[in-house]
Amino acid sequence: xxxxxxxxxxxxxxxxxxxxxxxxxxxxxxxxxxxxxxxxxxxxxxxxxxxxxxxxxxxxxxxxxxxxxxxxxxxxxxxxxxxxxxxxxxxxxxxxxxxxxxxxxxxxxxxxxxxxxxxxxxxxxxxxxxxxxxxxxxxxxxxxxxxxxxxxxxxxxxxxxxxxxxxxxxxxxxxxxxxxxxxxxxxxxxxxxxxxxxxxxxxxxxxxxxxxxxxxxxxxxxxxxxxxxxxxxxxxxxxxxxxxxxxxxxx
Amino acid sequence: xxxxxxxxxxxxxxxxxxxxxxxxxxxxxxxxxxxxxxxxxxxxxxxxxxxxxxxxxxxxxxxxxxxxxxxxxxxxxxxxxxxxxxxxxxxxxxxxxxxxxxxxxxxxxxxxxxxxxxxxxxxxxxxxxxxxxxxxxxxxxxxxxxxxxxxxxxxxxxxxxxxxxxxxxxxxxxxxxxxxxxxxxxxxxxxxxxxxxxxxxxxxxxxxxxxxxxxxxxxxxxxxxxxxxxxxxxxxxxxxxxxxxxxxxxxxxxxxxxxxxxxxxxxxxxxxxxxxxxxxxxxxxxxxxxxxxxxxxxxxxxxxxxxxxxxxxxxxxxxxxxxxxxxxxx
Amino acid sequence: xxxxxxxxxxxxxxxxxxxxxxxxxxxxxxxxxxxxxxxxxxxxxxxxxxxxxxxxxxxxxxxxxxxxxxxxxxxxxxxxxxxxxxxxxxxxxxxxxxxxxxxxxxxxxxxxxxxxxxxxxxxxxxxxxxxxxxxxxxxxxxxxxxxxxxxxxxxxxxxxxxxxxxxxxxxxxxxxxxxxxxxxxxxxxxxxxxxxxxxxxxxxxxxxxxxxxxxxxxxxxxxxxxxxxxxxxxxxxxxxxxxxxxxxxxxxxxxxxxxxxxxxxxxxxxxxxxxxxxxxxxxxxxxxxxxxx
Numbered sequence: 001x002x003x004x005x006x007x008x009x010x011x012x013x014x015x016x017x018x019x020x021x022x023x024x025x026x027x028x029x030x031x032x033x034x035x036x037x038x039x040x041x042x043x044x045x046x047x048x049x050x051x052x053x054x055x056x057x058x059x060x061x062x063x064x065x066x067x068x069x070x071x072x073x074x075x076x077x078x079x080x081x082x083x084x085x086x087x088x089x090x091x092x093x094x095x096x097x098x099x100x101x102x103x104x105x106x107x108x109x110x111x112x113x114x115x116x117x118x119x120x121x122x123x124x125x126x127x128x129x130x131x132x133x134x135x136x137x138x139x140x141x142x143x144x145x146x147x148x149x150x151x152x153x154x155x156x157x158x159x160x161x162x163x164x165x166x167x168x169x170x171x172x173x174x175x176x177x178x179x180x181x182x183x184x185x186x187x188x189x190x191x192x193x194x195x196x197x198x199x200x201x202x203x204x205x206x207x208x209x210x211x212x213x214x215x216x217x218x219x220x221x222x223x224x225x226x227x228x229x230x231x232x233x234x235x236x237x238x239x240x241x242x243x244x245x246x247x248x249x250x251x
Numbered sequence: 252x253x254x255x256x257x258x259x260x261x262x263x264x265x266x267x268x269x270x271x272x273x274x275x276x277x278x279x280x281x282x283x284x285x286x287x288x289x290x291x292x293x294x295x296x297x298x299x300x301x302x303x304x305x306x307x308x309x310x311x312x313x314x315x316x317x318x319x320x321x322x323x324x325x326x327x328x329x330x331x332x333x334x335x336x337x338x339x340x341x342x343x344x345x346x347x348x349x350x351x352x353x354x355x356x357x358x359x360x361x362x363x364x365x366x367x368x369x370x371x372x373x374x375x376x377x378x379x380x381x382x383x384x385x386x387x388x389x390x391x392x393x394x395x396x397x398x399x400x401x402x403x404x405x406x407x408x409x410x411x412x413x414x415x416x417x418x419x420x421x422x423x424x425x426x427x428x429x430x431x432x433x434x435x436x437x438x439x440x441x442x443x444x445x446x447x448x449x450x451x452x453x454x455x456x457x458x459x460x461x462x463x464x465x466x467x468x469x470x471x472x473x474x475x476x477x478x479x480x481x482x483x484x485x486x487x488x489x490x491x492x493x494x495x496x497x498x499x500x501x502x503x504x505x506x507x508x509x510x511x512x513x514x515x516x517x518x519x520x521x522x523x524x525x526x527x528x529x530x531x532x533x534x535x536x537x538x539x540x541x542x543x544x545x546x547x548x549x550x551x552x553x554x555x556x557x558x559x560x561x562x563x564x565x566x567x568x569x570x571x572x573x574x575x576x577x578x579x580x581x
Numbered sequence: 582x583x584x585x586x587x588x589x590x591x592x593x594x595x596x597x598x599x600x601x602x603x604x605x606x607x608x609x610x611x612x613x614x615x616x617x618x619x620x621x622x623x624x625x626x627x628x629x630x631x632x633x634x635x636x637x638x639x640x641x642x643x644x645x646x647x648x649x650x651x652x653x654x655x656x657x658x659x660x661x662x663x664x665x666x667x668x669x670x671x672x673x674x675x676x677x678x679x680x681x682x683x684x685x686x687x688x689x690x691x692x693x694x695x696x697x698x699x700x701x702x703x704x705x706x707x708x709x710x711x712x713x714x715x716x717x718x719x720x721x722x723x724x725x726x727x728x729x730x731x732x733x734x735x736x737x738x739x740x741x742x743x744x745x746x747x748x749x750x751x752x753x754x755x756x757x758x759x760x761x762x763x764x765x766x767x768x769x770x771x772x773x774x775x776x777x778x779x780x781x782x783x784x785x786x787x788x789x790x791x792x793x794x795x796x797x798x799x800x801x802x803x804x805x806x807x808x809x810x811x812x813x814x815x816x817x818x819x820x821x822x823x824x825x826x827x828x829x830x831x832x833x834x835x836x837x838x839x840x841x842x843x844x845x846x847x848x849x850x851x852x853x854x855x856x857x858x859x860x861x862x863x864x865x866x867x868x869x870x871x872x873x874x
Contacts, residue, residue, distance in 0.1 A: 048458065074460030086455035088448045090515075098441075099448045103460035105441050109469055112440035113433045123440065166459055316679060363859040369675030370618035374809055375858050378851035381806070385851075389844040499802065503683060510680055540695060546688025550666060553681045557672060 001026040001201050002047070002078075002170060007056030009042055009225075016042045018225045020056070024170075024218075029192060029202040031212040033236075034222035035246060040205040041083065043222065044174050048080045049073050060170070075103050079163045080172040083205075085155045089148030093139065093158055096147045097130035100165025104129070130165055137161040137191060153184040160191065170201040177208040189215050213237065221245070270435065273518070274428050281417050290416035294488060296528045297423035298481050301430045303508040303520035305477035308434060310506075311515030312443060313470045314450030315365060316373045318502050319380025323475040325387055325497025326353050327482025332403045332492055333393050342406050346483040350476045357475030361468035380502050387494040399493030406487045419488045426484055430477055434517050446470060447515070500542070507545045510552050513559025522560055585717030590839040591832050592715065596724040596793075598831020599731035602824040603786035604808025606738065607779035609819040612812075613755030614775035617678050621662065621686035623805015625780045628655040628689070629787025630796035631697050634704055644707065652784045658689070659780025663773050686801070693798040706792040727789045734785060735824060742819065747774060755819075803847065807834075810854040816864020826865065 002024040009017040017039045024030045032040050045051040047058050049070040057066045060078055068076075088096050105126055107119035134140040137157040142150065147158060156176060163171055176192070177185045185208060192215055196202055206212045212219065213233045221229040221236060223245040229236060236242055284290055306320050330349035334340040340348075364375050387394050394400055406413045406422065413422045437443045448456035449463045457463050486492050504527060512523025531541045556563030604626055611619045632654040636647025666685050670677060707726050712719035741748040753761040754771045762768045786804075787796070794800070807830065812818075814826030830850055838846035857865065 050454065070454070070457040071460050071462045074458060079460075080458055082455065086452040088451035088455070090451055091444065091447055095444055095447075099444050099456065099461065100459050102441065102445055107441050109437070109442050109473060112442045113437040115436050119440065126441065162459065310676075314676070316676060318683075364855075367858055367862070370612075370679060371858060371862065373620075373679045374618060374806075374813075375855055377806070378810075378854045382848050382851045382855075385845060385848040389842075503687060506680065506683070540691060542687045543691030543695065546684045546686070546691055549680055549684030550688065553677050553684065554666075554669065554671075557677065 001028075001061060002203070003059040004043070004047065005057050005059065007043070007046060007058070008054050009039070009046060009051065010054045016225055017046070017053070020222070020225075020227050022220050022227060022230055024201065024203060026169075026201055027196065027199060028217040029196050029204070029215050031216035031219045031233075032203065032205045032222060033207075033209070033212055033219060034228070037224070038222040039225045040222055041174060044080065044172055044205060048078065048172060074166050074168075077167060077169040078172070079166045079168040079170075081156075081159045081163050081174060081176060083174040083178055085152070085159045087147040087150070087155055087158060087162075089146070091147055092143065093145050093147050093150065094127070094130055094134065094143040096158055097133050097162045097165045098126050100133070100162040101126045101129050102166075104165075104167060133161040133165045134158075136164065136194075138187075152179045153181070156180060156184075156188070157191070160195075164195065164200075168200055170203065171195065173202065173204040173206075175205055175207060177206060177211050185211055266435065266439075269518075270432060273431075277424050277428065278421075281420055290420055292528060292532050294416060294419050294423050296525050297420070297427040298485050298488075299505075299508060299524035299528050300427045300521045301481040301484075302478055302505050303512065303524040304430055304434050304517055305474045305481070306505050307509045307512075307515065307517065307520045308437070308446075308470055308477075309474040310509055311513075312438060312446040312450065313467055315467055315471065316369075316376065316506075317471070317474070318373050318377035318499070318506065319383070320376075320474070320478050320505055321497045321499070321501035322380035322383030323353055323357060323478040324482040324485070324501070325492075325494070326356075326383060327479025328486040328492045328497065329387060329394055329400070329482075330479070331483035332400045332486045335404050335487075336400065336402055337393065342404055342483075342487050346480060346487075349483050350479045353479035354472045354476040358468060358472040361471040365464065365467045365471055377499065377502070381499055384494060384498050387497060394494070397494060399491055401491045403486050403490045403492065405490060413488065423484055423488065426480065430480075431517055431521070438515075438517065442466070442469075504545060507549055511548055511560055513561035513563070516559060516561040519559050519561035526560075586839065587836065588716055589718035590835045592718055592720050593724065594832035594835030595828055596720070596727045596831070597790075597835065598811075598828035599727050599824075600786050600790045600804070600827070601807045601811040601830050602827025603731055603734060603782055604804060605811030605815060605823040605827050606735075606819050607782045607786075608809050608812040609815070609817045609823055610751075610779045610782075611775045612817050613819055614751055615667075615772050616758075617667070617682065618809070619776075619779070620679065620682040620805070621689060622779065622783055622808060623801030623803070624686050624689040624693075625655055625659060625783025625801075626787035626790075626804045626808075627693060627796065627798065627801035628658060629784030630704065630791035630800065631693060631702070631787075631798070632784070633788050633791060634697070634702050634796065637704065644705070648788055651788055652781050655784035655787075656777055656781045659776045659783075660773065662689075662780070663776040667772070667776070668769070686805075690798055690801060697798055699798065701795045701797040703795050704791040707789075721793070723789075723792050727793075730785065730789050731824075734782060735821075738782075739820065741778075747771075751775065806854075807850050810850045813854055813857050814865050816866060818864070818866075822864060822866045829865075 005021045007017055007020045020043065032043065034040055042051065046053045049068050052067055057064055059065065060076055065073060065076065088099060105122050107122050111119040131140060131143065134143055137160055139154055139157050139161065142154060150158060177188055180188060189211055192202055216233055219231065219233055219236045220227065221242050228245055229239045229242050280293065281290065284293065302320065302324055306317060309315050309317055327349050330352060331342065331345045334345040334348065335342050360379065364372065367375050388397055411418065413419050445456065445461045445466050448461055449466060453463050508523035508527050509520060511526060512519030530544065534541065552559065604622060607625065608619065608622050611617055629651055632651035633647045636642040636650040637644065642650060662685055666681055670681060706723045708722045710721060712721055742752055750766045751771050751774060753766055754768055758768055811827035811830050812823050814829060815823030830853065834846055834849050837849045
């Protein structure tokens with residue numbers, strides 16, 4: 001599904017990622033973990049076209065996507081969420097998700113402004129599709145609220161609904177459980193599994209180990225910009241290197 | 252949590268009736284003011300409404316500032332003026348042609364200029380506006396330079412010649428209402444949502460597949476086209492144009508209209524345009540000093556009513572009512 | 582003959598360029614300390630000239646007293662500006678800052694018009710008007726004043742930023758405002774300082790240029806924009822790059838006006854401005870920042 005090969009990122013002399021390679025198979029939930037500063041978010045930013053890496057390639061479904069801008073990646077069915085949710089605060093919840101349907105519609109500027117018949121029917125389709133994703137994430141009753149007024153947990157669900165509206169085959173989530181209470185985290189775990197059941201490959205960066213161990217099929221561990229380990233949750237839990245990296249190896 | 256702000260279908264119906272009501276009032280207005288000098292001022296309110304809406308599409312929806320819009324306005328006016336006088340072209344042909352030229356030009360300039368952000372974009376568009384202003388002044392063989400271009404033909408439909416204030420009023424306001432409806436439709440569409448999304452979080456919009464860069468350039472070009480049309484209409488209704496109408500100060504006046512009315516509100520742009528066009532007429536004695544008022548208005552609006560009059564007045568009203576009721580309880 | 586002309590244009594270009602440089606550094610200082618492009622920078626220049634006029638004509642002060650009076654008065658306006666318009670701003674988004682500094686700019690201009698009228702005023706040269714011959718060209722004593730004063734200001738500036746505590750603190754703010762705050766630098770004080778310094782510098786520029794070009798309530802617009810252009814060429818540096826930027830601009834403008842067409846003189850600065858912004862937004866001499874979002 002997604003293959004990262006020999007990615008290196010250097011920021012003005014500081015090596016944030018060094019020769020990181022791994023591949024993610026279709027239909028899996030993969031967790032990327034590692035201590036602070038391990039390079040997880042940098043890795044996400046490279047995969048999703050926000051940073052341009054110093055070296056290495058990213059391959060999505062057999063296609064080299066190295067250096068493509070984020071808006072092209074959305075059309076290739078890859079989408080992401082952000083650590084500190086990036087909502088369109090001045091728009092309604094429903095409108096936020098409707099923006100997610102952007103690539104699924106084609107009406108241009110003039111067609112929209114002149115309310116051509118096809119753009120009206122497309123608008124209806126977008127609205128219906130967006131409602132569906134709000135129902136999927138369980139926040140449809142908030143459709144007409146402004147997104148900026150949502151509590152953090154609901155905002156997180158909205159961001160996921162919005163990402164799903166793009167119709168992704170792979171979704172990358174940057175710390176989806178950050179800022180959620182334990183009850184909300186449980187719901188999130190459930191939701192991520194449901195997303196996987198739709199046939200969407202999920203990759204997440206996460207600090208909440210319980211969540212990661214619970215839902216991930218595979219785990220990739222980064223430390224100081226390098227890949228430290230890769231395997232099933234069980235293998236990772238038993239890996240001495242991983243434990244050392246997390247606890248510090250003074251001994 | 253905030254109350255729901257709108258419910259899709261209901262609000263569409265409401266928007267529609269609001270627009271119809273607004274149009275009826277606008278079209279009835281000459282019955283009450285006809286003949287007076289006010290008619291002439293109201294023609295200007297119409298032109299400025301178009302311009303303010305054009306700038307608002309860019310500033311209020313896409314969040315991109317332009318301090319050079321007077322330039323596009325002037326370019327439309329001069330292209331129309333030159334093509335109909337020197338080249339003897341029919342005004343109805345000259346106007347769309349001018350708009351097309353301005354649109355293409357804006358698109359090409361938009362590609363590099365909209366890569367810039369915030370303060371830099373403001374300065375670059377400002378520079379662009381001033382370059383255009385200098386060109387209006389210096390290409391004397393075409394534009395007549397500082398002394399202006401006269402003898403621009405009025406528009407005609409069949410036997411009707413648009414040469415009186417009342418006729419011009421209907422002409423300009425038909426165009427202004429069309430621009431308004433066009434912009435209202437755009438705001439609540441796929442493209443309008445894309446723009447607002449770019450405004451709130453460019454990166455998130457891109458991740459969702461919105462081509463932010465192209466969209467910004469498109470709206471910049473559209474905004475220039477509307478300004479150009481307003482300029483052409485201005486040229487044909489006034490039959491005389493000179494560079495002073497299209498300078499830096501007018502770009503600032505347009506900015507003030509948009510900010511006062513409310514960023515991202517189409518009716519707000521009308522309100523801002525009406526207020527700033529009527530204000531100098533009310534303060535006729537203090538003619539030269541209107542820039543003091545613009546300056547003070549800009550500062551006060553940003554400080555105290557960042558949402559503009561359209562959103563500010565209801566909020567202010569609620570606050571006053573609340574303070575009063577609290578005072579009554581005490 | 583032709584060569585003499587070029588020399589003449591270059592010399593007068595250098596002195597206007599020095600003025601642009603001073604204004605440009607004013608822009609850069611505020612920008613580096615606050616991230617704000619102060620659209621009212623040109624108004625400080627205008628105020629410098631007009632307050633000197635007030636000192637000379639209204640208060641009947643001698644020139645040596647009018648100059649400090651003018652600098653002080655302009656600086657007070659700079660302080661008021663920061664206190665009343667910038668500091669109280671609740672949502673300091675770039676857009677709001679652009680609008681508010683534009684608002685201040687036209688408000689100051691309007692008040693100046695109210696106070697000094699719409700006429701253009703002449704101010705006496707500092708030391709006479711007898712031209713001095715250099716090669717085949719001549720310059721006025723005022724040109725020399727401009728170049729010397731600019732040099733002195735730049736030297737003081739350099740000393741301040743590299744050898745005084747508050748100057749160093751200000752540089753720290755320009756590198757990273759948050760970090761500067763965390764190590765105990767009073768960032769808001771530095772913002773105020775930046776307004777003080779750049780309004781004073783603007784005033785000096787306005788004072789030394791006034792005898793050459795005359796002054797009026799509306800000279801600030803163009804001078805401010807040209808100064809900004811100098812700062813952009815210099816990559817918003819508050820040092821030598823902006824000085825060079827100003828000089829390049831001044832000379833190009835003067836040559837363009839003399840050899841091509843005086844009508845398009847002002848357009849030259851803006852074409853350069855747009856080209857630099859499009860092609861090398863980091864300035865002519867700057868290195869590109871490593872691309873981070």
